[in-house]
Amino acid sequence: MRLRFGLRAKVALVALVLAPIPWLGYRYVKDMEAVLREGQEQALVATARAVATALHDRPELLDLRPGVAAEGEMERILKSLGRADLRIWIVDRQERLLAITGDLRKKAAPERPPGDALDVLARSLRPVTAVLLERPTEDFDDALPESQISGAGEVRAALQGMAGRRWRNSTDARAVILSAAHPVWSGDDVMGAVVVEETTNAIRSLSDRTLEKVVAVTLVVFALGAVVLLAFASRLSLRLRRLRDEAEDAIDSQGRVKKLIAGSSSRDEIGDLSRSFSTALERLAQYNAYLEKLGGRLSHELRTPVTVVRSSLENLRMTALPEEARVYTERASEGLARLDTILTRMSEATRLESLVRQPERERFDAREVLRGCVSGYASIYPAVRFALSLPDTPVMLRGAPDLYAQMLDKLAANAADFSSREEPVRIRLDEKGSLTVSNSGPLLPPEMAGRLFQSMVSIRPDADPREPHLGLGLYMVRLIAEFHGGEARAANREDGSGVVLRVDCPIQ
Amino acid sequence: MAKTVAIVEDDAAIRANYADMLKKHGYQVSAFADRGSALAAFRSRLPDLALLDIGLAGEPDGGFALCRELRALSAALPIIFLTARDSDFDVISGLRMGADDYLTKDAGMPHLLARISALFRRADLVREAPAEEEILERAELRLDMKRFLATWKGKPVDLTLTEFWLVHGVARFPGHVKNREQLMKEAHIVVDDSTITSHVKRIRRKFQAIDESFAAIDTVYGLGYRWNA
Numbered sequence: 001m002r003l004r005f006g007l008r009a010k011v012a013l014v015a016l017v018l019a020p021i022p023w024l025g026y027r028y029v030k031d032m033e034a035v036l037r038e039g040q041e042q043a044l045v046a047t048a049r050a051v052a053t054a055l056h057d058r059p060e061l062l063d064l065r066p067g068v069a070a071e072g073e074m075e076r077i078l079k080s081l082g083r084a085d086l087r088i089w090i091v092d093r094q095e096r097l098l099a100i101t102g103d104l105r106k107k108a109a110p111e112r113p114p115g116d117a118l119d120v121l122a123r124s125l126r127p128v129t130a131v132l133l134e135r136p137t138e139d140f141d142d143a144l145p146e147s148q149i150s151g152a153g154e155v156r157a158a159l160q161g162m163a164g165r166r167w168r169n170s171t172d173a174r175a176v177i178l179s180a181a182h183p184v185w186s187g188d189d190v191m192g193a194v195v196v197e198e199t200t201n202a203i204r205s206l207s208d209r210t211l212e213k214v215v216a217v218t219l220v221v222f223a224l225g226a227v228v229l230l231a232f233a234s235r236l237s238l239r240l241r242r243l244r245d246e247a248e249d250a251i252d253s254q255g256r257v258k259k260l261i262a263g264s265s266s267r268d269e270i271g272d273l274s275r276s277f278s279t280a281l282e283r284l285a286q287y288n289a290y291l292e293k294l295g296g297r298l299s300h301e302l303r304t305p306v307t308v309v310r311s312s313l314e315n316l317r318m319t320a321l322p323e324e325a326r327v328y329t330e331r332a333s334e335g336l337a338r339l340d341t342i343l344t345r346m347s348e349a350t351r352l353e354s355l356v357r358q359p360e361r362e363r364f365d366a367r368e369v370l371r372g373c374v375s376g377y378a379s380i381y382p383a384v385r386f387a388l389s390l391p392d393t394p395v396m397l398r399g400a401p402d403l404y405a406q407m408l409d410k411l412a413a414n415a416a417d418f419s420s421r422e423e424p425v426r427i428r429l430d431e432k433g434s435l436t437v438s439n440s441g442p443l444l445p446p447e448m449a450g451r452l453f454q455s456m457v458s459i460r461p462d463a464d465p466r467e468p469h470l471g472l473g474l475y476m477v478r479l480i481a482e483f484h485g486g487e488a489r490a491a492n493r494e495d496g497s498g499v500v501l502r503v504d505c506p507i508q
Numbered sequence: 509m510a511k512t513v514a515i516v517e518d519d520a521a522i523r524a525n526y527a528d529m530l531k532k533h534g535y536q537v538s539a540f541a542d543r544g545s546a547l548a549a550f551r552s553r554l555p556d557l558a559l560l561d562i563g564l565a566g567e568p569d570g571g572f573a574l575c576r577e578l579r580a581l582s583a584a585l586p587i588i589f590l591t592a593r594d595s596d597f598d599v600i601s602g603l604r605m606g607a608d609d610y611l612t613k614d615a616g617m618p619h620l621l622a623r624i625s626a627l628f629r630r631a632d633l634v635r636e637a638p639a640e641e642e643i644l645e646r647a648e649l650r651l652d653m654k655r656f657l658a659t660w661k662g663k664p665v666d667l668t669l670t671e672f673w674l675v676h677g678v679a680r681f682p683g684h685v686k687n688r689e690q691l692m693k694e695a696h697i698v699v700d701d702s703t704i705t706s707h708v709k710r711i712r713r714k715f716q717a718i719d720e721s722f723a724a725i726d727t728v729y730g731l732g733y734r735w736n737a
Contacts (some may be wrong), residue, residue, distance in 0.1 A: 163571055303592035304519055307613040311525030314617040318532050340614055340698075347594055348700040355702070373730025376687075402705045405729040411700075 007240070011233040015225060025214035033207040040203060041165055044196045048182035049163070050081050051088060051194040053209040059186045074099055085198055087142075092182070092192040093276065094150055104142040104170075104177065104199050122212040125219065129212045136201040140174035154181035158193035176200045191284045239270050239281055243277070250281050257285035292455045295472065296350030306339055342470065349455070349472040349479075355403065356483040363508055364401040365394040370429055374410045377416075384416040385424035391431040398508040399484035407480035408435075410473040411501055418499065433486070433507040440498035444490060452490045453478035459493060474501075481505065510536040511628055514555035516546045516574060517590070518565040522613070526559070526590075529617055535624070543570045547577055554582055555727050557624060559609070562591040562598060572605050575712070579606040586627035590620065594699075595705050609669040612699070619696040621671055646679045649724065663718045670695050673710050674704075678725055679735045680718060688731035708733060 040433055054077045055061055061074050074090075078101045082088050089100040098137070122129070149155060160179035179197040184192045195444045250258050258281075265271065265274030367390045375386045397404065408427075415425040420441040428436045443491065444452065453459050458471030481488040485504030493500055513535045517523040520541070527537040538555060540546035542565050549557075558578055564570030574589055579727045589602040589610045602610045609623055633655050642653040650659045658665040667675060677694030678686050686694075688704045695707075708725060715722040726734040 160514065300592055303613055304522065307592070308519065308521040308525065310614070310616060311522060311529060315525055315528050315532070318529070344700045348702055351595060351700075351702055351706075354597070369729040372728050376730035401729060402702075402709075402727065406702060406705075408730070 004281055007237040008230060008233040011229050012226075015222075015229055018222065018225065021221070022214060022218040025218065027209050028392075029210045029214060032162070032204055036203045036206070037178070037200065039202070040198065041180065044086075044178060044180035044198055045130075045163060045165060045182070047081060047083075047086065047088070048180045048194050051077065051090075051196070052182040052184045054081065055090075055184045055194070057186050058114055065387060075101070078102075081148040082196075083357075087144075087197040087203070088143045088147075089144070089151060089195050089197075091155060091159075091195070092393070093190060095155060097144075097149055098192060100144070104175075104197060104468040105138050105140075118213055118216065122209070123215045123218065125212065128219075129215050132215065133208050136199075137174055138201065140170045140199075141172040143171055152179070152181075154179055154195055155195060157162055157181065158183045158195070159190055161190050174206075175177075176448070234268070239266075242298040243270065243274050247277055247281075250277075251284070256267055257281050259289060262316050289455070292353070292475075295346040295455065295470070297351065299346035302339075302343060306336065306343065310336055325437075345470055347471075349476055352403075352406070352476050352479055356479050360400070361398045362400065363396050363398055364404070366397050366404060366429060366433065366435070367391070367395055369401050369404050370408065370427065370435075373405050373412070374427060381412070381416045384419055386412070387424040387426045389426070389428040391429065393429060393431055395429055395433055396508050397433055397484055397505050399480075399505070403483060407477050407503065410477050411435075411437040411503070412470065414473055414477075414501065415499075418442060420498070431506045431507075435503045435505070436500055437502075438493065438498060438500040440493075442499075443492045443496060444499055453488050477501070477503065510534060511556040512536045512538060514546065514550070514558045514626065515539045516541075516543070516558070516564065516571070517561045518542065518563070519561075526617075528621075530624075533621060541565060543567060543574045543596050546574060550578060550581060554585060557586045557588070557627060559590045561594055561622075562589060562602065572601060575602070575605040575607055583585055584631065586631060588620075588623055588627070590615075594703070599706070600710075603668060607668075611670075611697070615697060619698070622696040626656065626669060644676065644679065646682055647724075648719075649675075649679055651676055651679065660715055660718050660722070665714050665718060667711065667714060670697060671707060671714070675711060675725075678733050682735040685728045685731045685734045691732065 008159050055074075058073075061077075078088050078099065082102050085102075085104065087100065087102040087104050090098045092098050102337075111184075135202050152166060154164030155167040163180070163182045165178070167174070168177050168179070170177055177197055177199050179195055181195045184194055185193045264275075309332070313329055313332055321329065370388060370390060374386050377384075377386050412425070412427070415437050418441045419425050421437040423440050426436070426438045428438070448457070453474050454471075455475040456471045457475070474490075478488045481503045484505040486503055488501065488503045490499065490501050492498070513530050515523055515526050515530075515537060517526065517539070518541050523539045523541065527539045530537045538549065540549065546578035560571040560575055560578075562571035562573070567573070571589065571591065575589070578585060578587060587607045589607045590613060591598070591602075591610075592613050594612045599610050608627060611620060611623065615628050630677070644651040644653060648661045651672070652658075656667075656669060658672055658675060674691055677691045678718060688701050691704060697703075708727070712722065712725055714722070723737060724736045726736050730735055
């Protein structure tokens with residue numbers, strides 16, 4: 001099966017244009033985060049430099065025993081230069097930890113009350129955004145193992161006289177720690193190094209909050225957009241579908257044309273489409289009506305000139321003519337006879353059209369009509385066999401038995417003409433009033449199935465030119481079927497061996 | 509003296525052809541192209557028989573009007589409609605105007621001549637007492653084959669010539685099914701099957717107007733008609 005893209009699916013695809021918006025938001029937040037980190041780095045480096053400057057040329061302050069907490073002057077300096085969430089430590093040239101102060105963990109700051117609607121929304125969406133964003137946690141291992149002191153690049157750089165900085169994960173990898181180191185000089189010698197550390201949690205939570213808002217806004221816009229687009233697309237496709245269904249049903253299998261209703265008054269393109277459909281269908285209906293009247297009008301108009309020819313020939317026949325001329329008058333008479341057949345057929349259909357308009361109906365048993373007609377066909381079509389099957393109970397129809405018989409004549413003529421004669425033409429009536437006439441022989445071309453019962457439609461491939469066929473027989477079948485409140489249909493046999501014409505008339 | 513046949517027909521070729529043909533058969537012919545000239549001539553002298561077209565120049569139903577006027581001038585004058593129109597409505601209208609028969613133009617001259625001579629025979633017989641009668645009697649039905657008069661239970665049935673011939677064709681051999689071709693031959697017409705059906709319907713209605721229980725003409729579907737003795 002081929003994949004079908006409905007209007008709604010296409011609109012949903014169009015909505016994908018909106019997809020870069022959250023991505024752009026993400027990029028923006030990340031850029032902002034980078035700027036903030038840069039600032040944080042600068043601040044840490046400055047702090048480290050300040051501490052180092054305070055210790056400059058004061059080797060006695062560094063004369064501390066490793067592992068002992070700083071006290072006195074040293075503690076004062078560190079306290080005054082440090083701030084919350086900073087950890088400052090000092091190592092000597094042997095990379096031994098001399099002093100340490102501060103705590104990397106933030107003192108649990110109370111969450112600010114939500115500022116605006118966006119905040120509220122962002123917060124309510126946290127269960128969703130938590131999946132996408134890893135929130136910074138204060139619950140991390142802030143231990144400072146030996147390896148971080150002796151092996152660290154920034155410490156080594158500082159001990160060699162250069163300021164250094166480094167990003168690293170906490171030992172349990174739950175937080176990112178930024179550290180900046182600065183050498184402490186005493187004269188031209190490096191006495192030790194000051195290391196200032198801070199987690200990136202502050203920045204991360206800021207960027208997370210921003211991302212949360214981006215996600216919230218995106219989700220809301222997407223949801224609203226999707227609802228609006230879907231509603232619009234649904235309405236469009238509903239209207240189009242209704243129009244399509246109506247257009248499909250506008251011409252029924254009998255070729256009659258109905259008027260379209262869907263969107264006929266709306267003032268947009270679909271309304272235009274419906275109206276132009278209606279106009280086209282109306283023209284088609286006019287054309288069909290013209291075709292149906294054509295037969296009658298033509299036969300009427302032709303009758304006068306044909307009469308001129310006939311009466312002239314009759315006069316001619318009464319005069320003494322040379323033998324040669326007699327041949328030509330004979331031929332003219334033959335042609336005239338053929339013309340008469342055509343005219344008779346056409347006027348027969350026209351007369352039937354006016355007959356089926358009259359309201360007179362009577363109840364009759366269709367079985368009797370069938371019995372009589374089929375027994376007569378043996379003499380009319382000596383080369384064709386007919387097999388009749390009737391139900392045991394009367395099949396009472398409402399209409400005119402004469403017309404029903406006329407319809408049967410047309411069906412039988414059609415079946416006899418197309419029958420391959422291998423098997424009898426089967427005529428069957430069931431107790432529900434459904435009549436089928438089935439013959440073996442050539443199949444109906446599929447494109448003709450719906451048009452067969454229209455006026456002046458014939459599918460005879462090699463019609464005998466002396467037996468003119470105007471395609472009126474099955475048209476008359478349809479008229480009579482409708483007169484009896486039924487309808488006529490044509491189909492190929494299921495096994496493809498022939499054709500079944502079917503007339504369903506309601507029983508009364 | 510030769511009988512006078514009047515033709516009122518607006519098509520010059522048809523008018524001339526019919527006139528020639530009738531002259532060849534020994535009739536005297538007066539031809540008219542429109543209602544006015546025909547009526548003026550009829551007022552001064554009536555023909556023995558009139559052939560009328562329905563659609564005349566400028567008057568789609570001029571023939572009907574002319575027929576009515578002609579009937580007012582003479583109740584006995586045989587009038588035949590000869591027209592291209594063959595709808596049941598036109599046939600019924602034409603016969604209601606008092607015409608004796610209604611023939612479509614594709615009927616052909618032999619059929620027309622058969623009607624003309626039959627109607628003349630009847631006209632002659634009405635005037636003089638019949639020397640010998642030719643009567644067909646079937647129970648309640650009585651057909652006077654010379655005057656083309658049908659009676660049912662003693663009451664006259666107003667049949668056209670065509671209808672009379674059809675009744676005769678069916679009733680001649682009671683119990684036998686006459687198919688449509690045979691009936692057409694009897695009635696000197698060439699029409700399609702449904703026209704025969706219309707004729708038979710009209711005939712039944714005329715009989716039923718006299719006797720509601722009339723059911724002597726049976727339809728044998730697919731075969732034809734049968735007189736129920």
